[in-house]
Amino acid sequence: MKRYNLGQKAIIAFVCVWSLFPIYWALNTSLMSNENAQSRPAHFFPFPVYLSNYKSLFSASDLWPDFSRALLNTVIECVAATVVTIIVAVLASYAFARLQFRFKSTIFYVVLATLSLPIYATLIPLYQIMNQFHLVNTYTGVVLVYTSGFLPLSMWIMYNYFITIPRELEEAAFVDGATPVAVLLRIMLPLALPGITSAAIITFLLAWAQFIFPLVLTSDNSTQPLTVFMTGLLGRHTVPFTLMNATGILSIVVPVVIVIFLNRYIISGILAGSIK
Amino acid sequence: MSVESKMRKILPGLTSRRSSVLLPYLLIAPLLLFIGGLAIYPTVLTFVKSFFIVNPISPPQRFAGLANYTALFSDTEVIWSWVNTALYVVIGVLVSTLLALVMAIGLWKQFPGRAVVLAILVLPWALPGITEGIIWAWIYDPSFGVLNSVLHSLHLISHYHLWISGNRLASIFFIELVQIWQMTPLSAILILASLQSIPLDLYDAAAVDGAGRWETLRRITLPLIRPGIAIAVVESFIISLNIFDQVYVLNGSSTTASSVMLETYNITFQTLNFGQGYAMSFMAVLVTMLVCLGLLKVIYRKVEF
Numbered sequence: 001m002k003r004y005n006l007g008q009k010a011i012i013a014f015v016c017v018w019s020l021f022p023i024y025w026a027l028n029t030s031l032m033s034n035e036n037a038q039s040r041p042a043h044f045f046p047f048p049v050y051l052s053n054y055k056s057l058f059s060a061s062d063l064w065p066d067f068s069r070a071l072l073n074t075v076i077e078c079v080a081a082t083v084v085t086i087i088v089a090v091l092a093s094y095a096f097a098r099l100q101f102r103f104k105s106t107i108f109y110v111v112l113a114t115l116s117l118p119i120y121a122t123l124i125p126l127y128q129i130m131n132q133f134h135l136v137n138t139y140t141g142v143v144l145v146y147t148s149g150f151l152p153l154s155m156w157i158m159y160n161y162f163i164t165i166p167r168e169l170e171e172a173a174f175v176d177g178a179t180p181v182a183v184l185l186r187i188m189l190p191l192a193l194p195g196i197t198s199a200a201i202i203t204f205l206l207a208w209a210q211f212i213f214p215l216v217l218t219s220d221n222s223t224q225p226l227t228v229f230m231t232g233l234l235g236r237h238t239v240p241f242t243l244m245n246a247t248g249i250l251s252i253v254v255p256v257v258i259v260i261f262l263n264r265y266i267i268s269g270i271l272a273g274s275i276k
Numbered sequence: 277m278s279v280e281s282k283m284r285k286i287l288p289g290l291t292s293r294r295s296s297v298l299l300p301y302l303l304i305a306p307l308l309l310f311i312g313g314l315a316i317y318p319t320v321l322t323f324v325k326s327f328f329i330v331n332p333i334s335p336p337q338r339f340a341g342l343a344n345y346t347a348l349f350s351d352t353e354v355i356w357s358w359v360n361t362a363l364y365v366v367i368g369v370l371v372s373t374l375l376a377l378v379m380a381i382g383l384w385k386q387f388p389g390r391a392v393v394l395a396i397l398v399l400p401w402a403l404p405g406i407t408e409g410i411i412w413a414w415i416y417d418p419s420f421g422v423l424n425s426v427l428h429s430l431h432l433i434s435h436y437h438l439w440i441s442g443n444r445l446a447s448i449f450f451i452e453l454v455q456i457w458q459m460t461p462l463s464a465i466l467i468l469a470s471l472q473s474i475p476l477d478l479y480d481a482a483a484v485d486g487a488g489r490w491e492t493l494r495r496i497t498l499p500l501i502r503p504g505i506a507i508a509v510v511e512s513f514i515i516s517l518n519i520f521d522q523v524y525v526l527n528g529s530s531t532t533a534s535s536v537m538l539e540t541y542n543i544t545f546q547t548l549n550f551g552q553g554y555a556m557s558f559m560a561v562l563v564t565m566l567v568c569l570g571l572l573k574v575i576y577r578k579v580e581f
Contacts, residue, residue, distance in 0.1 A: 011382025012393055019396045022457065025422055026411040040436075042425035092307035101300035111307065114315045118564045119518050119537065120557040124544050125318035125325070148314030151307060180299055209404035211521045212537070216545060227406040227521075234410065234525065241414050248407045255402040263395040266402070270462060271469050274507050 070229035081146035097162035161195025198269030368516030376463030409525025463508035470504025
């Protein structure tokens with residue numbers, strides 16, 4: 001296998017440059033003054049380091065009120081959507097994995113089929129439904145829409161995890177007189193924790209990246225997430241690209257930290273969510 | 277008091293074993309409410325309302341037959357958006373699958389630091405498309421972008437180029453490249469998992485038979501990872517058919533590289549012609565379903581070891 005080494009090294013180097021360079025470039029640009037960023041040829045290091053882009057995002061008299069509100073909205077919407085999705089998906093996937101009931105396989109496949117529904121299928125009707133129930137510009141509206149979109153994937157990831165757990169443990173508990181709900185809470189949940197973590201992380205990341213649904217469902221900064229805030233900023237022609245890059249860098253801090261520390265859950269979730 | 281005894285108090289019927297007939301339905305009820313009310317019902321609405329004139333400014337909605345569809349087909353901007361999206365999809369699926377295949381083969385065997393490299397690989401997948409559009413817009417900048425700067429320093433171009441908003445095909449390629457950056461990790465992970473499921477003794481047998489590297493790759497590896505590639509192709513197809521964020525940021529107000537999703541958004545939420553938006557959406561749903569079924573049929577054959 002030694003002869004593969006050179007090619008392998010080249011590919012590893014390529015993967016690192018391919019994935020990291022654009023992010024490095026944004027960081028580099030965000031730490032430059034406008035004049036320094038507009039030089040030919042481009043400067044590969046941000047010297048002298050210039051912090052004004054970040055300062056205007058963090059200064060109360062400048063962008064901080066709008067930026068912090070958008071950040072808060074993103075966090076609220078992502079956390080709420082993740083929590084609701086996980087609770088609903090845990091209950092349902094346990095039923096599908098362990099209990100017997102009529103129409104089980106029909107319902108199961110119908111739910112799975114919605115996994116392949118494109119955004120087109122639901123975008124306009126969901127806007128009209130939310131509008132009808134006065135849920136445009138509310139966290140509830142955004143969270144309901146996110147949850148309905150991410151549920152099938154989470155359910156599928158958890159289902160695939162539940163069915164790998166040996167039945168003996170539950171059966172022992174049933175013999176001791178435990179009820180199905182007790183078995184779910186006390187035996188299945190702790191054992192399924194890695195699967196639940198995967199589903200939660202993937203749901204959170206997908207929610208963090210959302211743009212078109214919040215673009216349609218939110219029209220002012222009371223509920224607009226970071227992605228919508230950033231395109232609004234892009235529309236103001238007074239905002240220089242160095243500042244746009246600084247905003248971009250701040251918008252990816254949370255996803256980057258999650259990938260660095262929890263990547264194995266992401267990979268196992270992606271695999272549980274798509275294989276078969 | 278434990279959660280379980282609390283639940284027993286609140287819901288006595290739920291926790292007794294006799295309730296087991298009802299229990300499964302109670303457990304799946306929230307899921308069914310979400311999926312039924314906010315996924316299946318909206319999809320049906322999209323189909324039905326595509327035959328109506330729906331305009332929030334001049335209600336009520338009225339039946340229009342195929343008028344929304346015929347209006348769309350006589351609109352050149354709409355037709356171009358379909359052509360553009362076909363190009364986005366073809367470029368996106370081909371390039372991302374090939375890149376993912378190369379990446380997966382390179383990361384297949386164990387090496388020190390592999391977990392770190394896998395995290396680096398996954399990174400672009402986890403970032404919002406909008407942020408990626410902003411990052412790459414500056415990379416592509418016609419006056420100060422690093423792409424121009426590097427190519428110019430290497431004497432590959434004689435002057436700085438306008439990569440987007442000039443030539444249609446070039447605009448589409450460079451916008452799609454941003455989406456490729458985002459979705460390739462997903463394909464690479466799927467293909468990598470298929471690679472790792474191949475029994476290694478097959479390679480020992482091939483080596484004994486004197487098979488070369490290329491022959492081993494072509495005769496053993498590629499056929500066995502066909503399912504992984506099939507899923508990667510289907511996923512990247514669906515993602516690129518829905519391209520929106522990258523076009524929204526990079527293409528701006530120009531219609532050169534407009535996509536079906538962007539056109540649907542403009543027709544619906546800018547022009548407020550909801551009926552035509554529904555018709556456009558329903559066509560996209562149909563295309564998604566037909567192509568997915570076709571792709572799965574063509575590439576997804578059962579693999580036996």
